[in-house]
Amino acid sequence: xxxxxxxxxxxxxxxxxxxxxxxxxxxxxxxxxxxxxxxxxxxxxxxxxxxxxxxxxxxxxxxxxxxxxxxxxxxxxxxxxxxxxxxxxxxxxxxxxxxxxxxxxxxxxxxxxxxxxxxxxxxxxxxxxxxxxxxxxxxxxxxxxxxxxxxxxxxxxxxxxxxxxxxxxxxxxxxxxxxxxxxxxxxxxxxxxxxxxxxxxxxxxxxxxxxxxxxxxxxxxxxxxxxxxxxxxxxxxxxxxxxxxxxxxxxxxxxxxxxxxxxxxxxxxxxxxxxxxxxxxxxxxxxxxxxxxxxxxxxxxxxxxxxxxxxxxxxxxxxxxxxxxxxxxxxxxxxxxxxxxxxxxxxxxxxxxxxxxxxxxxxxxxxxxxxxxxxxxxxxxxxxxxxxxxxxxxxxxxxxx
Numbered sequence: 001x002x003x004x005x006x007x008x009x010x011x012x013x014x015x016x017x018x019x020x021x022x023x024x025x026x027x028x029x030x031x032x033x034x035x036x037x038x039x040x041x042x043x044x045x046x047x048x049x050x051x052x053x054x055x056x057x058x059x060x061x062x063x064x065x066x067x068x069x070x071x072x073x074x075x076x077x078x079x080x081x082x083x084x085x086x087x088x089x090x091x092x093x094x095x096x097x098x099x100x101x102x103x104x105x106x107x108x109x110x111x112x113x114x115x116x117x118x119x120x121x122x123x124x125x126x127x128x129x130x131x132x133x134x135x136x137x138x139x140x141x142x143x144x145x146x147x148x149x150x151x152x153x154x155x156x157x158x159x160x161x162x163x164x165x166x167x168x169x170x171x172x173x174x175x176x177x178x179x180x181x182x183x184x185x186x187x188x189x190x191x192x193x194x195x196x197x198x199x200x201x202x203x204x205x206x207x208x209x210x211x212x213x214x215x216x217x218x219x220x221x222x223x224x225x226x227x228x229x230x231x232x233x234x235x236x237x238x239x240x241x242x243x244x245x246x247x248x249x250x251x252x253x254x255x256x257x258x259x260x261x262x263x264x265x266x267x268x269x270x271x272x273x274x275x276x277x278x279x280x281x282x283x284x285x286x287x288x289x290x291x292x293x294x295x296x297x298x299x300x301x302x303x304x305x306x307x308x309x310x311x312x313x314x315x316x317x318x319x320x321x322x323x324x325x326x327x328x329x330x331x332x333x334x335x336x337x338x339x340x341x342x343x344x345x346x347x348x349x350x351x352x353x354x355x356x357x358x359x360x361x362x363x364x365x366x367x368x369x370x371x372x373x374x375x376x377x378x379x380x381x382x383x384x385x386x387x388x389x390x391x392x393x394x395x396x397x398x399x400x401x
Contacts, residue, residue: 005297011369020079022052022076023077024052025074026074028072029071029072030297032075032108032109034305034308035119035120036245036296041108045108045115045386050105051075051347053074054088054106055097056087056090057090058072058097059090085100085106087110087112107395113392113395116399120131124310125313125401126313126314126315128277130316132269132306133270133271133306134270135168135231135263135265135266135269136228136234136263136265137265138229140228141204141205143201144226147179147181148177151164157198160191163387165180165262166365167262167263169265170243170269173256174243174349182198184227197281203225234270235270236258237272238273239258240273240278241257241269241270242268242270243304244267244304245267245304246304247351248292248301248302250302251356252288276334277326280326281313283367285367285374286374290313293394294312295308296308314394314400316399322373331367333367336362336363336366339362340362376395378393382395
């Protein structure tokens with residue numbers, strides 16, 4: 001193996017930077033999403049490369065049997081600073097491509113916006129945001145979870161019934177499904193002795209955890225089989241539940257306000273939100289624009305991250321009057337949801353309410369009112385007319401913060 005001294009390596013890098021040329025490649029869309037972006041584009045930009053053209057995410061078709069769904073981008077690079085930049089977008093409805101106008105320049109997220117690289121943050125950048133944290137991971141093989149098929153048995157057991165709590169993973173939250181868990185943090189040992197339901201579930205959990213890999217979390221919890229994995233950061237007041245993954249087709253992120261008594265699983269992020277301000281921000285088009293721009297993807301679905309999406313959300317300080325107006329507008333969104341559920345006979349899932357092809361006018365109007373106020377909080381003089389206007393504000397605010 002050949003080792004070059006530092007000065008020689010630096011001279012080689014200098015020669016590389018002086019070379020002309022262009023290149024392009026097809027890749028999965030992950031290169032322009034989330035934490036992968038700084039790792040790839042940081043060195044490219046430092047060496048003088050810039051994006052000459054880019055195709056936004058499009059589906060890769062294959063004739064192979066049993067083909068997997070692959071979502072790709074095409075990016076081309078040049079060192080010619082005078083080269084015209086071209087940006088193309090795939091229309092998922094019409095299944096055609098169209099060219100977009102490039103005003104500011106194509107950045108690493110394949111957007112016509114300021115060229116910044118957004119890296120992981122351990123704390124929120126905005127003074128308005130508390131931390132968003134993982135929900136509680138059961139590590140129980142389902143032994144502490146009570147499915148709809150078992151709820152009547154649990155309710156008939158008076159000792160077990162005392163410890164039933166609503167339990168929400170992302171699927172339950174978005175699809176309106178009912179699920180419960182046994183929350184036994186302060187359990188009376190006498191209740192376990194008097195309950196065949198509790199005794200059986202806890203014993204099965206002890207056996208399962210004891211059979212797991214000794215280095216894993218589940219095995220380490222074998223001596224406390226009545227408890228899920230400890231979560232010191234579990235919200236103790238009403239909180240906003242943020243699904244880790246939602247459909248890319250949604251116009252708005254399908255978060256919800258949850259009561260402190262509801263236990264969030266590890267497919268839901270949580271942030272204490274006693275007044276509903278955070279729910280309102282997450283329910284806005286501004287937040288959805290930020291999520292689409294810098295968040296990761298699971299295939300083509302949107303993947304929320306606290307370190308990338310939440311902690312970097314460039315929300316400036318919000319003055320008290322506007323903050324209260326945003327809270328009230330968020331309550332208007334909740335009221336519109338409740339009205340839809342009542343008309344449907346008492347319940348309707350967020351997945352149905354936020355079907356982009358059939359959204360209720362009252363709900364859309366409530367979101368538009370909210371958008372006007374949240375856009376103002378980010379610095380817009382009036383309701384933004386397009387996603388491009390919101391991106392310009394978001395990246396400008398990010399640079400300031």
